[in-house]
Amino acid sequence: MDILFYKTLHLVGIMGFFASVGGMFAAGSNSAARKPLAMLHGISLLILIVAGFGAVSKGGFSFSNGWVIGKICILVLAVLLLPAAKRRWLAPGVVLMAGLILGAAAAWLALYHPF
Numbered sequence: 001m002d003i004l005f006y007k008t009l010h011l012v013g014i015m016g017f018f019a020s021v022g023g024m025f026a027a028g029s030n031s032a033a034r035k036p037l038a039m040l041h042g043i044s045l046l047i048l049i050v051a052g053f054g055a056v057s058k059g060g061f062s063f064s065n066g067w068v069i070g071k072i073c074i075l076v077l078a079v080l081l082l083p084a085a086k087r088r089w090l091a092p093g094v095v096l097m098a099g100l101i102l103g104a105a106a107a108w109l110a111l112y113h114p115f
Contacts, residue, residue: 016044066115
């Protein structure tokens with residue numbers, strides 16, 4: 001498959017990921033709405049991982065590139081956003097700002113390949 005397919009799929013995963021974290025705040029204590037959001041979170045992260053690894057492979061990059069390792073670390077931190085929102089480990093504003101900062105850092109690494 002073409003690298004553009006993997007990049008598009010990666011963007012779809014990003015949209016689903018942020019929708020699930022934001023939806024968790026909007027759902028509040030409504031457990032009926034939280035289950036589909038948690039499922040969307042997991043599916044989106046799976047899409048992100050598969051599409052990201054596919055893009056790295058098709059783009060001719062390797063895991064010795066520092067920016068690839070940085071994006072994997074950002075993904076690991078992003079996984080923790082849903083439990084932080086769900087269990088109120090952090091204030092909602094902190095979780096939202098963390099999501100924006102992680103998203104901006106991931107975009108910066110992907111666009112500029114600084115290291």
